[in-house]
Amino acid sequence: MTVKSSISLTDQQDAFARRLVAEGRYSSLSAVIQQGLELLRRDFEASDALRALLEQRRKEPSLSFEELERLVKDDLAKDRGDLGLDA
Incomplete structure (x- = not known):
């Protein structure tokens, strides 16, 4: 369905x-x-979705910097081992 509307534009918008x-x-x-x-x-939909995701993440437990750093180091060591590189 199409609805006809009357709108006003600035001169710049019209041009x-x-x-x-x-x-x-x-x-x-x-x-x-x-x-x-x-x-x-x-x-608007993307903003609403992002807002909902951030709210959900705020409710979840978070890692301390030290825990996150340890996880990253462990992952890097595993990846290096998988690739046969020195740790």
Whole structure:
């Protein structure tokens, strides 16, 4: 379904949108606005997903710097051993 809306643009926004149409990047001013709204929607969804992930991670137990450093060193030593390099 398509809904017709009336919007106001600044002179700069209008000129930019018309240039995109004139260059053949979009078929119409409506297509430019639709793409802009789609990008904005995706940005909001990505921000919401990131926010939820960060909240989830805050609730999980975390490692101290010393624990993390030990894990990294152990992994590096294992990788070096797997590759036959001196530890």
